[in-house]
Amino acid sequence: xxxxxxxxxxxxxxxxxxxxxxxxxxxxxxxxxxxxxxxxxxxxxxxxxxxxxxxxxxxxxxxxxxxxxxxxxxxxxxxxxxxxxxxxxxxxxxxxxxxxxxxxxxxxxxxxxxxxxxxxxxxxxxxxxxxxxxxxxxxxxxxxxxxxxxxxxxxxxxxxxxxxxxxxxxxxxxxxxxxxxxxxxxxxxxxxxxxxxxxxxxxxxxxxxxxxxxxxxxxxxxxxxxxxxxxxxxxxxxxxxxxxxxxxxxxxxxxxxxxxxxxxxxxxxxxxxxxxxxxxxxxxxxxxxxxxxxxxxxxxxxxxxxxxxxxxxxxxxxxxxxxxxxxxxxxxxxxxxxxxxxxxxxxxxxxxxxxxxxxxxxxxxxxxxxxxxxxxxxxxxxxxxxxxxxxxxxxxxxxxxxxxxxxxxxxxxxxxxxxxxxxxxx
Amino acid sequence: xxxxxxxxxxxxxxxxxxxxxxxxxxxxxxxxxxxxxxxxxxxxxxxxxxxxxxxxxxxxxxxxxxxxxxxxxxxxxxxxxxxxxxxxxxxxxxxxxxxxxxxxxxxxxxxxxxxxxxxxxxxxxxxxxxxxxxxxxxxxxxxxxxxxxxxxxxxxxxxxxxxxxxxxxxxxxxxxxxxxxxxxxxxxxxxxxxxxxxxxxxxxxx
Ligand code: HEM
Ligand code: FES
Numbered sequence: 001x002x003x004x005x006x007x008x009x010x011x012x013x014x015x016x017x018x019x020x021x022x023x024x025x026x027x028x029x030x031x032x033x034x035x036x037x038x039x040x041x042x043x044x045x046x047x048x049x050x051x052x053x054x055x056x057x058x059x060x061x062x063x064x065x066x067x068x069x070x071x072x073x074x075x076x077x078x079x080x081x082x083x084x085x086x087x088x089x090x091x092x093x094x095x096x097x098x099x100x101x102x103x104x105x106x107x108x109x110x111x112x113x114x115x116x117x118x119x120x121x122x123x124x125x126x127x128x129x130x131x132x133x134x135x136x137x138x139x140x141x142x143x144x145x146x147x148x149x150x151x152x153x154x155x156x157x158x159x160x161x162x163x164x165x166x167x168x169x170x171x172x173x174x175x176x177x178x179x180x181x182x183x184x185x186x187x188x189x190x191x192x193x194x195x196x197x198x199x200x201x202x203x204x205x206x207x208x209x210x211x212x213x214x215x216x217x218x219x220x221x222x223x224x225x226x227x228x229x230x231x232x233x234x235x236x237x238x239x240x241x242x243x244x245x246x247x248x249x250x251x252x253x254x255x256x257x258x259x260x261x262x263x264x265x266x267x268x269x270x271x272x273x274x275x276x277x278x279x280x281x282x283x284x285x286x287x288x289x290x291x292x293x294x295x296x297x298x299x300x301x302x303x304x305x306x307x308x309x310x311x312x313x314x315x316x317x318x319x320x321x322x323x324x325x326x327x328x329x330x331x332x333x334x335x336x337x338x339x340x341x342x343x344x345x346x347x348x349x350x351x352x353x354x355x356x357x358x359x360x361x362x363x364x365x366x367x368x369x370x371x372x373x374x375x376x377x378x379x380x381x382x383x384x385x386x387x388x389x390x391x392x393x394x395x396x397x398x399x400x401x402x403x404x405x406x407x408x409x410x411x412x413x414x415x416x417x418x419x420x421x422x423x424x425x426x
Numbered sequence: 427x428x429x430x431x432x433x434x435x436x437x438x439x440x441x442x443x444x445x446x447x448x449x450x451x452x453x454x455x456x457x458x459x460x461x462x463x464x465x466x467x468x469x470x471x472x473x474x475x476x477x478x479x480x481x482x483x484x485x486x487x488x489x490x491x492x493x494x495x496x497x498x499x500x501x502x503x504x505x506x507x508x509x510x511x512x513x514x515x516x517x518x519x520x521x522x523x524x525x526x527x528x529x530x531x532x533x534x535x536x537x538x539x540x541x542x543x544x545x546x547x548x549x550x551x552x553x554x555x556x557x558x559x560x561x562x563x564x565x566x567x568x569x570x571x572x573x574x575x576x577x578x579x580x581x582x583x584x585x586x587x588x589x590x591x592x593x594x595x596x597x598x599x600x601x602x603x604x605x606x607x608x609x610x611x612x613x614x615x616x617x618x619x620x621x622x623x624x625x626x627x628x629x630x631x632x
Contacts, residue, residue, distance in 0.1 A: 157575060157591075160569075160573070160574040160575070161573040161574060161575065161591065162573075163574075164572075164573040164574040165573065167573075178491065178492055179487070179490045179491055180490070181492075182490060182491070182492055182493065182496070183492045183496045183521075183522055184492060184496070184500070184521040184522050184523050185521075185522040185523050185524075185569075187496075187522050189492075189493065189496065193490070279519070279522070279524060280517045280519075280524055280568075280576065281576060282575040282576040282590060282591065283590075284590050285590065286575065286590070286591050300592050300606075302606075303605075303606055304606065304608075305572055305573075305606055305607070305608045306608075308606065360590075360593075361591075361592045361593045362593055
């Protein structure tokens with residue numbers, strides 16, 4: 001930062017004493033106060049802060065729920081009803097936690113599609129991005145195991161269907177599944193271990209988030225133009241600019257969150273989960289939580305058990321290869337007229353898959369799921385690599401400053417691609 | 427190799443002292459090219475750490491397996507067939523797993539037998555799925571072989587079972603006839619103790 005010192009100098013004597021022993025204040029200063037952020041960031045860049053807030057919210061509500069919850073197959077359902085009826089504000093804790101999981105996924109999907117749109121996964125942010133995919137996988141595992149805890153019908157059958165995915169593995173599949181269950185079917189040992197892991201995984205997420213932020217602070221944030229900070233004029237200091245904006249966004253997001261919690265707390269759940277688990281009867285229409293639906297649709301689109309499981313896993317793993325599948329030298333879709341259309345088509349296909357995942361697996365729904373699944377993979381394997389070669393990107397601005405202030409101040413634009421960097425460096 | 431580097435440096439130096447040192451270094455270098463006792467110790471320590479680590483992981487993984495109480499609860503169960511009416515399907519549990527006992531009607535048996543076995547996904551004649559002379563009793567595991575839901579009885583194209591989860595279809599012999607399920611509903615081990623009583627979890631050899 002031009003107008004800020006890059007090295008932190010403690011003012012008080014205690015500060016100096018402490019800083020020379022553990023430079024914590026300096027780390028906070030360089031990461032969250034003096035850290036230069038591009039001056040043109042939009043509200044799409046506040047979802048990282050929203051996600052951090054949601055993780056803390058889930059941990060705080062979860063730790064309190066765990067004080068009143070009983071992880072035993074004979075008592076779990078009752079203990080959740082006990083939380084709802086008897087524990088002071090138990091209903092609020094549970095509704096915050098259950099809807100919080102959904103809000104967490106709303107935020108993470110916005111965050112992920114922001115990365116897709118602005119090419120934030122490209123060099124030099126590949127490691128940062130792949131750490132994000134790992135966080136997403138851990139979130140999925142955490143949410144899945146959390147949903148099992150109330151031990152209702154959807155909990156039980158969701159657990160049965162998802163753990164059975166592993167039985168598709170040739171030869172050792174059935175052994176793996178009985179080791180997941182700790183028995184011959186989903187039962188009390190399964191509930192116990194899921195509770196243990198449901199408590200553990202969020203803290204592992206917190207650990208990966210720390211790496212994620214560390215990796216972010218090496219190249220710095222991407223921005224709507226996709227071109228890097230070139231001078232101090234392209235950036236503003238994190239505090240107060242980003243800090244205040246992030247806090248404001250978190251507050252607005254909390255209003256959205258509160259709307260669900262106070263006005264339709266059960267809308268995102270399933271009524272069947274208020275029926276205690278019954279291993280003899282499967283609910284007529286079993287569907288996962290909304291945030292898993294697109295992947296569930298991909299699973300069902302493939303008429304082969306192992307094939308379906310592989311396709312579902314590949315649907316996420318393929319994200320990790322995006323930095324290399326995307327051959328375009330231009331990061332931001334704002335300068336990629338052709339890709340922009342494919343991007344939105346991809347978004348539509350993802351929503352369609354989500355909707356199809358909520359439909360029964362019959363008739364034309366199956367065919368539609370198959371077409372969407374094929375397109376989903378084609379987007380990564382065909383559209384991304386090919387467009388980089390055939391597309392003519394729009395001229396990029398010379399700098400972030402120019403994109404904000406207008407060209408007349410800084411001079412004419414440059415030919416397409418001239419400001420794009422080779423993918424090997426930042 | 428630090429030795430090789432310093433040897434080069436000593437050579438370019440040129441002084442008598444350096445050349446003396448150089449010949450010394452050259453000697454040690456030839457020794458170093460052979461595997462030394464230290465190399466052996468490195469490998470032995472590394473191997474011990476890997477084996478030790480793997481040995482330590484084993485009890486943790488093994489603790490996840492079905493425990494002794496669960497295995498003990500898998501003792502055979504007796505089921506009285508007299509109350510099960512023709513056309514009825516009864517659900518029982520053995521080892522925590524759901525089992526269907528289906529008292530098949532004459533048409534259901536005929537439908538199961540009149541099938542071109544070769545055309546099936548998991549080819550098995552009906553006779554291989556029931557005990558001899560007891561074709562009216564079909565005893566199968568009650569979880570869909572796709573992802574474990576409980577299929578609904580007397581439904582689907584073949585009036586055997588239909589799985590509501592992802593649409594697998596089973597016939598009146600519990601054989602898969604459509605949908606994503608890869609294999610037939612498996613047959614649990616069981617034996618007829620008498621004409622009206624079966625023991626699930628015990629094979630006929632006794
Ligand atoms: C990544 C963060 C987390 C996510 C996404 C998450 C998700 C969920 C979900 C979806 C449920 C089911 C809610 C319902 O339908 O009732 C649940 C339940 C539960 N979670 Fe979490 N959770 C997280 C963190 C935690 C933590 C850190 C703890 C404990 C320290 C915890 C403790 C519980 C308990 C005790 C329940 C059962 C009570 C209930 O069902 O409301 N959770 N969680
Ligand atoms: S579990 Fe029966 S079809 Fe999937």
